[in-house]
């Protein structure tokens with residue numbers, strides 16, 4: 001059946017200004033110090049750190065560099081951890097919970113310093129993030145959370161009561177919310193292109209459209225087989241996240257690729273933008289399956305993202321769901337045209353914490369659970385220092401055992417519809433409690 005077209009284009013809005021492209025083919029080195037699989041934010045950040053320390057490094061990507069999540073995301077520098085503090089403490093102990101909370105601040109600052117010191121042209125603006133509350137109970141919790149952020153980490157954060165909500169978001173949908181000023185937005189595809197530029201300049205060899213097909217032990221190093229030939233590598237780093245395939249069977253049993261989708265509106269009149277997004281902040285909400293949204297860097301469109309439960313093709317239903325979410329928030333956009341709608345894969349796993357780990361000598365930097373704009377450059381760089389044996393610079397709370405394998409899972413996430421239904425039910429219960 002022919003699906004109605006709900007957006008003008010089904011490619012990322014970001015690719016208009018920064019299209020992903022193949023790199024000129026180059027000869028394959030027979031031997032390298034480090035082979036990196038995946039040239040998104042994580043792989044390139046690691047490659048940059050290694051190459052700057054004089055290591056010979058080849059990074060391989062099965063697609064054009066950046067064509068995975070790193071040029072498709074919302075560009076919100078959230079550094080979000082999906083588990084709350086109490087759950088991390090219960091599962092991993094108080095010390096780990098505190099270290100993770102503190103590291104979020106350091107990782108964000110690392111990204112902002114990196115953009116500034118390398119002069120990366122990626123439209124980064126530290127505008128703050130408003131998070132809307134579903135009900136007054138959630139608002140109270142957020143207000144306490146904002147207070148704790150300011151007290152414990154010195155982050156500028158504050159509660160926004162319902163009466164002042166329209167100063168931040170032109171909607172009555174929430175019952176107030178909170179603001180934190182340590183989060184901003186960047187142009188994800190420009191950021192990737194700029195990272196690629198500095199990584200190539202540092203001497204990193206990046207092979208685009210060159211899938212790695214297997215990684216095998218070979219004496220004290222590895223034989224890395226690619227579509228362009230075989231490379232001997234002393235060390236191997238896997239950075240394939242939501243695009244992990246059969247080349248890393250160990251990782252594939254642990255990471256679940258889940259689609260996330262973003263829609264972009266046509267250009268809106270300046271007075272509409274001023275009404276709907278008065279401070280041009282990044283926006284989130286307290287629902288499990290909630291939306292994240294933001295203005296485009298030029299402040300003329302709204303980009304709204306959320307779950308996409310489709311698993312094949314590019315059906316219209318997920319775009320229509322996001323569109324109705326947008327209209328529920330902003331009823332005046334009922335007749336808005338969508339210029340773009342696209343999806344990409346995020347990598348979820350049982351622990352819900354980004355991770356560096358080592359298995360049979362191979363190092364992995366991965367598992368960003370939909371928040372890799374901050375975490376992937378940070379974790380990728382820590383992983384590079386781990387490979388170089390730099391104790392202090394490699395230190396991170398995220399370097400511990402691999403995420404647990406998922407029983408009966410080898411790459412086909414058959415259980416995802418049930419997981420999504422569970423989250424949707426939690427949202428309905430929260431909504432019902434809020435409206436009593």
Ligand SMILES: Cc1cc2nc3c(=O)[nH]c(=O)nc-3n(C[C@H](O)[C@H](O)[C@H](O)COP(=O)(O)OP(=O)(O)OC[C@H]3O[C@@H](n4cnc5c(N)ncnc54)[C@H](O)[C@@H]3O)c2cc1C
Nearest residue numbers: 038040041042062068069070073074076212344371372373
């Ligand atoms: C729609 C969407 C919105 C998002 N919004 C945000 C946001 O606002 N803020 C935020 O913090 N995060 C967001 N994220 C998440 C963020 O984009 C990712 O966490 C981050 O880009 C992960 O970077 P990465 O380098 O680990 O992986 P990727 O950029 O996905 O790169 C992995 C690469 O591995 C390659 N690969 C896989 N297998 C092989 C193989 N066998 N051989 C060679 N190459 C291989 C793939 O081709 C791919 O290019 C979003 C993600 C999506 C999809």
